[in-house]
Amino acid sequence: MQDFTYGCDMRTSQLLLPTLKEDPIDTVVISHKLMLRAGMIRQLASGLYTWLPLGVRVLKKVERIVREEMNHAGAQEVLMSGVQPAELWQETGRWSQFGPELLRLKDRHERDFCLGPTHEEVVTDLVRREVNSYKQLPLNLYQIQTKFRDEVRPRFGVMRSREFIMKDAYSFDINEDGMCQSYQTMYDAYCRIFDRIGLDYRAVLADSGAIGGSGSQEFHVLAESGEDDIIFSDGSDYAANIEKGACIASGPRKAPREDMYKVETPTQKTIDALVTDFELPIEQTVKTLIVRASESCESDFVALIIRGDHSLNEVKAENHAKVASPLTFATENEIKKLMGAGPGSLGPVNCPAPVIADLQAAVCSDFGAGANQEGWHYFGINWGRDCSEPETADLRNAEEGDPAPDGSGTYLIRRGIEVGHVFQLGQKYSEAMGATVLDENGKQSTMFMGCYGIGVTRIVAAAIEQCHDERGICWPPSLAPYHVCIVPIGGNKNPAVDEQALRIQQELQSRGLDVLLDDRNMGPGPRFADMDLIGIPVRIVVSAKTLEDSEVELKQRTEEEASRVSLKDVVDIVITLEWLKS
């Protein structure tokens, strides 16, 4: 904390603290509003922000915790260039794979560069040059650095901006076991980081997506305004993001009770219409989606079947061996040509394409579905009797109340802000770039990598999303720009007020706290309002009124009531507030 105690900034009269009384226009999430109102940031251009002194203080607090825990976990800090040569990206093929979010530019010699959205190429290049022996492994290098991604649509202030600060770490190991250990070390460090910051978070399983690799987890701060759905069991630690969250069948399939019969459905093209017009329970309907098949599949298309009330999980579908990647839905014409009927009348009975049924759809019995004949449905369908037993797969999005896959309970769904991501990369980059070391047998061995990111700027926004009230921000003490603020009242009448305020500030500072003295020449109202807005955890009011009794007023930001404490004890009392230390 001492590294922030530079003189005159500790007085509001000297601080660039442009607070706003009114809500800024065009802000939708609370953290964006409050960061602008509290004078932490100002927008420069779409997705670009200037951080003002108060905001920088918070950023530095996040960085400090991250840095300490990374060092503690054995990672070594480096600093790589934000501008990167195209050659490295061409080596891994990402120069062409990356879309327009990779901001490319040319230097004066017409050479291609990009603004780095991530640093796998640069760090792998460094390590391939400088590390030659397995004896130098494991190695973990990290940096805290500005990244640039030319987001299609920046929004929500620094939550989704184009330029942002990220801590990224990269581990290098001689083999897969080592990589897993490095991964676990980082995972543990991440838990310590978010514990220390003091946010309500969840580590969730994530899809490893196009980057490949065997393992990936995301760290999410729970908040209504989060952009991602995360699901977790109410009975165990199982948690995953919506792309990955496994769904199982709720129970065995019931025996058929009905014969299959054909129903004319001239106007019922949607599940909703079917359910309302025929009083069919929605759980006894299925949807049939026709998508392009992968090249390894014997057919051009496959039919994906999910229960009527469920939604397709496109990531799961895309990961299926028989489904083309990227996921591509058949056009209406293709569907008609293939199935002999349009999208509103499809079903598994007499289906010309290979059928893959979601696990839950596969345990339906006596269900309704399209007849693959325009304007007709079958009701009372049963798998194995009216159509062949389908291949099954987990294809749908989890929903609240679904059974958790480990049998521990049922799913809850919450919104999360992704603030961290740990990834086992395997040999994807080291292979492409020839990052090898000599192993103990003197043979070239391609290193195993992991990468680990933390969105530093995003954490600031996420903390505000989670910690605020109607008056403003309520910083967790670990991130508070100042631990304590002092508001002197009536100093022009009674010089003792200012003297005591200054004395308390200096004593608290000498005990290692960041203390802001609000010495602005304003009435108490606006100053209280500003201190509440910027979220300082502890407020001390020094006034002539309480000084008569040799007391000051002490109030915590999250509590309604203030208490009176004696002038001589106030410093010791504040120091003993354990929660202030982090």
Next chain:
RNA sequence: CGGAGCAUAGCGCAGCCUGGUAGCGCGUCUCGUUCGGGACGAGAAGGUCGCAGGUUCGAAUCCUGCUGUUCCGACCA
């Protein structure tokens, strides 16, 4: 990338339809009075009305183009 807005003083907005010398609130500056939850009085500064064309005697206002920015959607580590 598709759709929809917006652009007038530092911030929030009115004026535009119906063209005629640019206004309000907050903030800022000066002086004085105030000082326990966004005070009061008096005075003052601050705007080529996003940019470029066009129509007109005259454009913040009408027309065209451009730029910036925001929202919804698609997309996305």
